[in-house]
Amino acid sequence: MKLGVNIDHIAVLREARRINDPDPVDALSIAKRAGADQITIHLREDRRHINDDDAKKIIELSHLPVNMECSTDDEIIDIICSLKPHRATLVPEKREEVTTEGGLDVIKYFDKISDVVKKLKDNEIDVSLFIDPDFEIIAACVDTEADMIELHTGKYANIYAMLYSNLKYTHNSIKDLELSRAELRDKLSMAIGDIENSAIYANKAGLLVAAGHGLNYQNVESIVDISSIVELNIGQSIIARSIWVGLENAIKEMVQLIKR
Numbered sequence: 001m002k003l004g005v006n007i008d009h010i011a012v013l014r015e016a017r018r019i020n021d022p023d024p025v026d027a028l029s030i031a032k033r034a035g036a037d038q039i040t041i042h043l044r045e046d047r048r049h050i051n052d053d054d055a056k057k058i059i060e061l062s063h064l065p066v067n068m069e070c071s072t073d074d075e076i077i078d079i080i081c082s083l084k085p086h087r088a089t090l091v092p093e094k095r096e097e098v099t100t101e102g103g104l105d106v107i108k109y110f111d112k113i114s115d116v117v118k119k120l121k122d123n124e125i126d127v128s129l130f131i132d133p134d135f136e137i138i139a140a141c142v143d144t145e146a147d148m149i150e151l152h153t154g155k156y157a158n159i160y161a162m163l164y165s166n167l168k169y170t171h172n173s174i175k176d177l178e179l180s181r182a183e184l185r186d187k188l189s190m191a192i193g194d195i196e197n198s199a200i201y202a203n204k205a206g207l208l209v210a211a212g213h214g215l216n217y218q219n220v221e222s223i224v225d226i227s228s229i230v231e232l233n234i235g236q237s238i239i240a241r242s243i244w245v246g247l248e249n250a251i252k253e254m255v256q257l258i259k260r
């Protein structure tokens with residue numbers, strides 16, 4: 001299984017002071033040395049962390065393939081087409097959200113997404129669609145002619161956190177906060193089952209399958225066990241751990257867990 005390291009959070013820290021330190025570009029050689037397979041960045045419409053200049057430099061200087069997450073906004077897609085990363089991952093984007101909440105509604109926005117997939121592929125950029133684990137959405141992804149999907153693991157990660165870290169602050173619904181441990185355990189196996197069955201279904205339909213969002217050193221194991229998933233994109237937990245052990249060690253520890 002491959003590891004894409006999402007380095008947006010390095011730019012989040014820089015933007016907290018609006019200066020030029022730390023520079024996400026400095027993570028490129030460290031990620032390669034630590035055994036990562038890909039650099040992932042998100043050029044958000046509001047440029048709250050990675051900006052156009054970062055994206056340009058990262059694509060120019062990275063020895064690892066660069067996966068750029070982005071919305072389907074016309075201006076953003078034009079920038080992606082001119083930057084030519086290895087891959088674009090289309091994600092839903094809302095300005096007020098803390099992070100990407102939920103997957104793309106490929107059924108509702110089928111025409112727009114198909115047009116964007118075609119434009120990116122005409123520019124020789126591979127395309128992945130970030131979606132919730134759902135058979136109907138996956139079937140629509142196949143029709144867009146995207147190369148790949150990334151399954152949103154946020155729901156799984158939230159239930160895991162409630163069960164094992166006793167985390168009350170989650171992005172889950174209020175109803176979930178009332179659940180007993182047994183009910184949470186059932187929900188967790190259902191969430192893993194949905195991810196696994198979706199990955200198998202997508203593979204059979206000819207799509208490569210990645211997964212990501214909310215994955216960390218504890219909850220990643222059950223996702224690593226799903227053989228139809230070929231890649232994980234992980235950011236928050238790796239950058240958080242790098243504060244204590246350094247970025248190279250934080251990436252190495254994750255590489256060890258997912259390449260066992």
Ligand code: PXP
Pocket residue numbers: 006008042069089091099100130150211212213214215233234235236237
């Ligand atoms: N994959 C996608 C499509 C994302 O939007 C994000 C968050 O930017 C991630 C993976 C990484 O999520 P996390 O930072 O929670 O590991």
